[in-house]
Structures are given as C-alpha cells and as structure tokens.
Amino acid sequence: MVTRGFVGRRPKADDARRLPPGQSLTTDFPVLSLGPTPAVRLERWKLAITHDRKVLASWSWEEFQALPHTPITADIHCVTKWSRFDTQWEGVTIDALLLAGGVTPPTQFVLAKCYDGYTTNIPLADQRGAQAMIATRYAGEPLAAEHGGPARLLVPHLYLWKSAKWIAEFRFVEWNAPGFWEERGYHIRGDPWQEQRYTNDP
Amino acid sequence: MIWQTAVIERIEQTTPRVKSFFFRVALEHHDAGQHVDIRLTAQDGYQAQRSYSIASAPGAELLELVVEHLPEGEVSSFLHDVAVVGDEIEMRGPIGGHFVWRQSDEGPLLLIAGGSGIAPLMAMLRTRPATDTLLIYSTRTWEDVIFRDELLAMDARVRVIFLITRELPRRAEDFGTRIDRGVLGSVMKQWGCAPRHVYVCGATSFVEAAATALVDEGIPAAIIKAERYGGA
Numbered sequence: 521m522v523t524r525g526f527v528g529r530r531p532k533a534d535d536a537r538r539l540p541p542g543q544s545l546t547t548d549f550p551v552l553s554l555g556p557t558p559a560v561r562l563e564r565w566k567l568a569i570t571h572d573r574k575v576l577a578s579w580s581w582e583e584f585q586a587l588p589h590t591p592i593t594a595d596i597h598c599v600t601k602w603s604r605f606d607t608q609w610e611g612v613t614i615d616a617l618l619l620a621g622g623v624t625p626p627t628q629f630v631l632a633k634c635y636d637g638y639t640t641n642i643p644l645a646d647q648r649g650a651q652a653m654i655a656t657r658y659a660g661e662p663l664a665a666e667h668g669g670p671a672r673l674l675v676p677h678l679y680l681w682k683s684a685k686w687i688a689e690f691r692f693v694e695w696n697a698p699g700f701w702e703e704r705g706y707h708i709r710g711d712p713w714q715e716q717r718y719t720n721d722p
Numbered sequence: 723m724i725w726q727t728a729v730i731e732r733i734e735q736t737t738p739r740v741k742s743f744f745f746r747v748a749l750e751h752h753d754a755g756q757h758v759d760i761r762l763t764a765q766d767g768y769q770a771q772r773s774y775s776i777a778s779a780p781g782a783e784l785l786e787l788v789v790e791h792l793p794e795g796e797v798s799s800f801l802h803d804v805a806v807v808g809d810e811i812e813m814r815g816p817i818g819g820h821f822v823w824r825q826s827d828e829g830p831l832l833l834i835a836g837g838s839g840i841a842p843l844m845a846m847l848r849t850r851p852a853t854d855t856l857l858i859y860s861t862r863t864w865e866d867v868i869f870r871d872e873l874l875a876m877d878a879r880v881r882v883i884f885l886i887t888r889e890l891p892r893r894a895e896d897f898g899t900r901i902d903r904g905v906l907g908s909v910m911k912q913w914g915c916a917p918r919h920v921y922v923c924g925a926t927s928f929v930e931a932a933a934t935a936l937v938d939e940g941i942p943a944a945i946i947k948a949e950r951y952g953g954a
C-alpha cells in the first residue's frame with residue numbers, strides 16, 4: 521500500500537543492499553535492554569558452560585582473557601529497526617570456547633543466561649563455524665556496560681536480542697525452549713533477512 | 723503478525739514539538755505499555771518502519787500515538803508535516819509482553835517518563851490504576867509537558883511531579899533539575915510508598931540516568947522495567 525505523500529530518506533544503493541527489510545541505518549549505537557544496566561564486577565565475573573545442572577567448563581575473567589581472541593567486523597541489526605554497519609568486535613568464538621573447554625556439545629540447543637536474569641535461545645547451528653562469539657571488546661575498547669560489558673554473546677546474523685548482554689551461562693538444553701523475549705511475542709529464531717521479528721512472522 | 727490499515731481520524735498538536743495521532747484500526751486488544759509498528763511505503767516501493775507506544779487506554783475507540791517531531795527525522799517529519807486526517811497508514815501490533823501493566827498486577831506503581839516517553843505510561847494511567855501511583859515526568863519546559871491538563875486532573879491517588887530541566891518549575895512540588903538520585907530520593911520519601919512495579923520510558927540517555935538513580939536508591943533491579951526510544 522503506497523502511503524500518500526511519503527518520499528522517505530533513502531539510503532545509498534550500496535547501503536540499501538546491506539539493509540534487511542524494515543531496517544534503517546544509524547551511526548549511533550542505540551540500547552535495548554529490559555531494565556537497568558547491571559554493574560558486573562570483573563573480580564566476580566564467571567562464564568560457565570553447563571548441561572543438566574552440571575558445569576562442563578568455566579572461566580574466571582583472567583582465565584577467559586587467556587583464551588584465543590578473534591577480531592570480527594559485522595553488520596548488526598536490532599529489532600527496534602536500526603542497523604549499524606561494520607561494527608568491530610573482539611572476543612572468543614563459540615567454536616574456540618567449546619574447544620578450549622574440551623566440551624563436546626551434549627545437545628544442539630543453547631539457552632544463554634545473563635547476570636540481569638535475561639535469557640535467550642540460540643540453536644548451536646547458528647553459533648558454529650560462524651561469527652558467533654563471546655565478545656569483550658568493541659571498537660578497540662573494553663565493551664561498555666550499557667552494551668553488555670564485560671562480556672556479551674554476539675550472533676551478528678540474527679536480530680541483536682539474541683546477542684545476550686552480560687552473559688553468565690551458556691546452557692545446553694534438550695530443546696529449543698524460548699527465552700525472555702521469545703516468550704513475550706518475539707520470534708523464536710529472529711533472522712533479520714527474513715524479517716522474523718514477532719512470534720507468527722514466517 | 724499482519725499489517726492492517728489504520729485511518730487517521732484526528733490530529734492534535736499537544737506541545738510545540740508533539741502531535742497526537744488518533745487512528746481507527748482493528749487491532750487486537752492491547753495491554754497498557756505495548757507499542758505498534760507503522761510502515762510507510764513510497765511510490766517506488768521504498769519502505770520505512772518505526773515503533774510507537776500506544777498512549778490510549780486499552781479498549782479506547784481510537785488508538786492514540788504521541789509523536790515527537792525530530793528535526794530531519796524520516797518518519798516523525800512525515801507524520802508531522804505531510805500526514806492529514808483521512809490518510810491511511812499501515813500498522814501492526816500490539817507488540818511487547820514485558821513493558822506492560824494490568825490492573826491485576828497491582829501496585830504501588832512508580833512511573834518515570836522523559837519527553838514522549840509519557841505515551842505508554844499514559845495508557846497505564848488511563849486505566850485508572852486502583853493503587854497508589856507516582857508519576858515523575860521530565861521535560862525541558864512547562865510547554866513541553868504532554869497531556870498536562872489531563873495529568874493535573876488525575877485522581878488523588880495519582881501524584882504527579884514534574885522535573886523541568888530548562889526553566890524554573892511552576893509548582894512548589896516540582897523540581898528544576900534532571901533526574902538523579904537526590905531528586906528521586908526526596909520525591910519518593912514524600913510519596914511514602916514502596917513501589918511494587920517501576921516503569922521507565924524515554925530517550926536512551928534519560929532511561930539510563932533514571933534506572934541508575936533507582937538502583938542507587940535501593941530499588942531492586944528486578945521490579946524495574948525500561949523502554950528505550952533511542953536517540954541521545
């Protein structure tokens with residue numbers, strides 16, 4: 521349906537090709553979180569890989585720093601309609617993390633659990649061999665708290681609510697059980713190129 | 723969720739930079755606090771989408787959206803400068819299952835808004851909460867207070883405090899400062915209730931400041947819900 525009188529402010533053709541449907545390009549870094557920004561102290565920070573109440577591997581902040589870090593550049597897309605190109609992150613890829621922890625994935629589904637109580641589900645297939653990582657640096661600086669610091673999950677090919685901020689636990693679960701937003705009207709997978717914003721989107 | 727056609731039935735300029743748009747649209751029932759998406763389409767198929775909170779009460783005949791005019795803003799400028807009564811806009815919703823309040827959630831209720839962030843909190847207030855309610859509403863000037871008359875006429879159980887950041891406050895109970903721990907502490911002390919739910923809405927920097935002040939004042943993070951509109 522054409523909207524009478526709407527012309528719009530078009531992105532350049534090159535940018536338009538990189539923008540998923542319904543997204544617009546921003547140069548800011550907006551924030552989407554469900555409550556206040558938690559202050560997670562590095563001395564008490566811990567990341568655990570778990571399954572069925574057992575800890576399969578875990579790292580303190582110092583131990584995590586010693587893992588092999590990888591830089592990536594990715595376009596990111598938030599369900600609130602903004603996208604940002606060429607964001608630069610550094611962290612430990614999920615492949616490297618599983619390898620370092622000596623973890624053979626016990627299931628194919630993961631629920632990320634966070635210091636603020638947030639959860640989100642991401643099948644392992646969306647995290648392996650891809651750019652998915654536990655990111656601790658953004659644009660060459662330690663990741664700011666409001667953007668998920670000290671460490672967040674980053675799964676750049678899905679809407680950013682999947683990239684859980686303030687991650688604490690990487691929990692293997694038996695099925696693709698919905699997380700926080702997925703239980704509150706948002707799509708179970710969240711692929712921006714298919715515009716999977718809300719529960720019943722195709 | 724499908725796109726529906728919403729028809730603009732009325733437009734009201736409520737402050738120098740804000741208009742309310744009243745739509746006739748057959749969305750499903752909404753809860754106070756939820757938002758809708760709107761989608762605009764140009765002749766050649768180019769589209770833009772944005773989210774707007776629902777300001778009208780659940781069950782109201784027309785759906786009210788409160789839109790602040792951002793200079794150069796693609797969608798807010800279109801709505802302010804081009805859209806007229808009778809125009810059709812694509813809309814879908816209601817959306818969001820976190821930033822919502824229902825009568826059955828009870829209270830006391832603490833609502834904190836910056837600028838157009840009053841919209842979803844207005845939907846809550848318009849359901850006439852049967853609980854003690856405190857609204858702290860920050861705007862630059864007295865002229866920028868959206869829904870001012872309606873807020874000043876609220877029931878006795880709703881206490882309204884304005885934080886006016888760029889001029890002197892007009893009422894004795896209001897403050898001429900931005901939100902911080904000091905203001906929050908003294909307003910809450912006067913109110914004398916311990917909130918059961920807290921809702922904070924507005925531009926991102928406002929929400930960050932308010933949420934930090936709340937946590938510093940000892941309000942448990944788990945009862946604070948935030949909606950960030952973007953911007954600086």
Ligand SMILES: Cc1cc2nc3c(=O)[nH]c(=O)nc-3n(C[C@H](O)[C@H](O)[C@H](O)COP(=O)(O)OP(=O)(O)OC[C@H]3O[C@@H](n4cnc5c(N)ncnc54)[C@H](O)[C@@H]3O)c2cc1C
Pocket residue numbers: 544546548600757772773774775776787788789790791792793794795796797798799838841842924925949950951952953954
């Ligand atoms: C869940 C949700 C609910 C929202 N509800 C409302 C609402 O009820 N009323 C309302 O007016 N807006 C609301 N917004 C913001 C709205 O979706 C748009 O972002 C806003 O109208 C700007 O769109 P635009 O196309 O005019 O500006 P754009 O062309 O997208 O942006 C113009 C510039 O303004 C900046 N900007 C974006 N938003 C803001 C802001 N809020 N304050 C200051 N600068 C900003 C952008 O970063 C950009 O630099 C909501 C956003 C979300 C995510």
